[in-house]
Amino acid sequence: MIKGGRRKGTMRKRTFRGGVHPQDGKELSASMPIRKVSAEGIAVFPLTKHIGAPSVPTVEVGQRVLVGTLIAKAGGFVGENIHSSVSGTVKAIEMRPSDNGAKALSVVVENDRLDEKAEGYGKARALDSLSPEEIKNIITESGIIGMGGAGFPLSVKLSPKPTQKIRYIIVNAAECEPYITCDHRLMLERADKVIKGAKVLSKLFPGSKVLIGIEENKPDAIQSMTELSANEQDVEVVPLKTKYPQGGERMLIYALTGEKLNSKLLPADKGCIVLNVSTSVAVCEAVLEGKPVTSRIVTVTGEGANSPCNLEVPVGMMLSDLIEKAGGISPDTKKLISGGPMMGTSLSSTDVPVYKTSSAYVALLKDRLASSTTTECIRCGKCATVCPERLFPARLAYAVNSENYELFKKYGGMECIECGSCAYICPAKRPLVQAIRYGKSEVRKKK
Secondary structure, eight states, X not given: XXXXXXXXXXXXXXXXXXXXXXXXXXXXXXXXXXXXXXXXXXXXXXXXXXXXXXXXXXXXXXXXXXXXXXXXXXXXXXXXXXXXXXXXXXXXXXXXXXXTSSEEEEEEEEEOSOOOBOTTTTOOOOGGGOOHHHHHHHHHHTTOBOTTTTOOBHHHHTSOOTTOOOOEEEEXXXXXXXXXXXXXXXXXXXXXXXXXXXXXXXXXXXXXXXXXXXXXXXXXXXXXXXXXXXXXXXXXXXXXXXXXXXTSHHHHHHHHHOOOOOTTOXXXXXXXXXXXXXHHHHHHHHHHHOOXXXXXXXXXESTTBSSOEEEEEEXXXXXXXXXXXXXXXXXXXXXXXXXXXXXXXXXXXXXSBOOTTOOEEEEESSOTTTTOOOOOOOOOOHHHHHOTTOOOHHHHHHHHHTTOHHHHHHTTGGGOOOOOHHHHHOTTOOOHHHHHHHHHHHHHHHO
């Protein structure tokens, strides 16, 4: 029984303390059905776009590869297998630009546009015929990582310690970041795969229950998922209050189960495995349909996007090609963001590939930070009011600016989830989350 005594079908909305309500911009693309696009000249596959050790190339320059060919294997237990999303020839294994401004060793494939598939690609499997160990092996081999943005290998999550009893498989369907609608469309168009993927994982943990948390601003998705799971006794769709960062892992777990986490605990310590909607679909396709991760759904949107849309995109496709196929962006675009405007990364170039973790590209006609004037802190306390971790961001920023990292730790700085709510609400427009992020990195370096 979930804390609070909630039962299936009560549909009571749950949430957390704090948070903000930014303009969501989802109306731009929420009604746009998923459209499949193909890669153009080259596909680029960085070996470090995940949490863990860099992947190790398994191909050589000049080698021909097919869709689904393993081109790099995990470099350790915490690692990622990478498969080609196109057929063609390995053109290079070289350093290429990444969305964080640095360069990453990458496998570059010259696309022949024949779309030939590797042997065994797309071979269906029956769930009842697979043992838990076989399911884990398939997930590992298929290269599934957290596709909501974290990039943490799913296979590691599925190997809890003996002391961690898993009670809940939580599907994070909140999609609380403004503008992004890729998961929303998946729940409307491929809801069966979302549920099947979660059911696959529940087989690994007998007695576990699937909880699907969806923000109430997606009533059509709530209806779709509820109808499809109506006959599933161990699946529950739970409406959540629309508030950022409702999709944060700690916020979601608290809203759904009443369990509280901190930086020293993993979801498994509270009996939970958490995965994004796109990750759940990837599990379904890998385990039941024999397809490793070679594509993902991406939202291209924002006031600067000429035709906001949701696209099924080959992983490794160049962003410049993707933007062109999406209809282009306005020349007046002031900022292009990979991800959402709250936690995404500002891009300086479109000469980067689409990753497994690329949920959206948002083109903004106004750069809120660049157009704002920063003033001294007015001690209004708003940052503390909205912080979901109950911290005092202004104090943390002061400690960082004073290079007093012991004080930073004392104030609980390492508990910050970097959601950006504090910077969003600050009337003085102070870069609070940026300062705290820097403080956390300095503490880790000193360790």
